[in-house]
Amino acid sequence: MPQVFAYIRVSTAKQDHQNQELEIRRYADKEGIQIDHWFRLEASSRKSTKERRLDELLDELESGDTLIVSELSRLGRSLSQIVLTIDSLREKDVTFIAIKNGMKFNGDHDATAKIQIAMFGVLAEIERDLISERTKMGLAAARAEGKTLGRPAGSLGKSKLDGKEKEIEELLGKGMTRAALARYFEVSPPTLTSFLKTRMPDLHKAHRQPSKKK
Structure with missing residues (x-):
């Protein structure tokens, strides 16, 4: 039916x-x-x-x-x-x-x-053609004015962890491992490590995971 x-x-x-x-x-x-x-x-x-x-x-x-x-x-x-x-x-x-x-x-x-x-x-x-044309014209105009296109060297991109710095600090302070923290925030361990290195370097050093002995 x-x-x-x-x-x-x-x-x-x-x-x-x-x-x-x-x-x-x-x-x-x-x-x-x-x-x-x-x-x-x-x-x-x-x-x-x-x-x-x-x-x-x-x-x-x-x-x-x-x-x-x-x-x-x-x-x-x-x-x-x-x-x-x-x-x-x-x-x-x-x-x-x-x-x-x-x-x-x-x-x-x-x-x-x-x-x-x-x-x-x-x-x-x-619509697609107009958007493409506007994008090309915008890029050409920016180049003509000597503007640098793309993200400036050394600038930080957006992260899913932005705004969670305080919570990250508290959880690490309570002894949560980085692996568990990554799972908690639903990000990969490398993403978490990169965030700590670039956004919270002092915390990164203080809570650096000990390397495994061979």
């Missing part, structure tokens, strides 16, 4: 989550639609988690099912990603509804949907 799925991509703001859900529920009530499944994704999740979660949803959908979102932008961060997702839905013969955009594609047999998706594809290609 065909199922109806609602997909919400939420930011860390609770209000954003509530607004999307309320909009979908209002639409469903107005159209007499019963939502069978809700899929929610935190926008702050890692990229791999986002892709995996969206893939899970696409795997769940079958021919005749319906997917509802509050707006197109919830399907991806770029037009090309959105186009690929919509095309996947069309190929699976899934009805797709984007409420704010006033869009409703009735699966693979919807000729209008095929035309619109093709147009989106052209726009996505134009």
Whole structure:
């Protein structure tokens, strides 16, 4: 039996989550639609988690099912990603509804949907070209002005451990080993060692692991 799925991509703001859900529920009530499944994704999740979660949803959908979102932008961060997702839905013969955009594609047999998706594809290609061109122009302008491109020598990149210095110091002070500390913060031991060397050199020296005797 065909199922109806609602997909919400939420930011860390609770209000954003509530607004999307309320909009979908209002639409469903107005159209007499019963939502069978809700899929929610935190926008702050890692990229791999986002892709995996969206893939899970696409795997769940079958021919005749319906997917509802509050707006197109919830399907991806770029037009090309959105186009690929919509095309996947069309190929699976899934009805797709984007409420704010006033869009409703009735699966693979919807000729209008095929035309619109093709147009989106052209726009996505134009978007990629424009981004590429702007990037090239920006780099050329920077070189012309004599600016050094890339990260300055000796500068520190961002680390997953940034902001956790106090906690690291406390845990090492309590006798936690570096290996255990790396597991605790879900980083590799080399990442932890590098962080200590560059950000907390005194602590690195004070809690240096004794080398194993051969």
